[in-house]
Amino acid sequence: MMFWFGHMNGWGWFVMSLSTLLFWAVIIAVGVLLFQALARPKSPGGGHSSWQKTPPGSGPEQVLAERYARGEIDDEEYHRRLAVLRGSPMDAAKPSAP
Template sequence: MMFWYGHGVNGWGWFVMSLSTVLFWALIITVGVLLFRALPRPTPAGGDGGSWQKASPDGGPERILAERYARGEIDDEEYHRRLTTLLGSPIHVAEPPVP
């Protein structure tokens, strides 16, 4: 015996069909975005991949530090302390004598 439920899809059928369509396209778009992000992209010649922070060819942080010193924003002690930190050499601080 066959059951006859009418000539169309009821309200729940439309809801499930719409939800599954939205989920299907969300899955397709997510896979596409993940594939796009995972694939290697060509880098410009001599570049670092186009990062937002480019290394300046004329000194970089040392130049900025020298400019701040020249403008009088920092004093001698702070200039030398920051310069040694930038260059990677440790700061030699005289230790107090032990009594």
């Protein structure tokens, strides 16, 4: 239908060019998605992938230690929150007097 008695008008060229670009965009997108799906590391437990886990050193205890180092929280609050994070009783978290 694009050729009409041996020649193509301007809209025919435009539609043909656009459809060719769209075709190659779909082919490339499918290839990239397939590569990402096959290259993703599988977790041993079958759960979430390793990219969803928190990186080492950025857990809640590390964040608490950084806040303490910046002076945002005092000594008592640091030890209290650390005890809560570790699940130990509150009495054991109190620092001993020197």
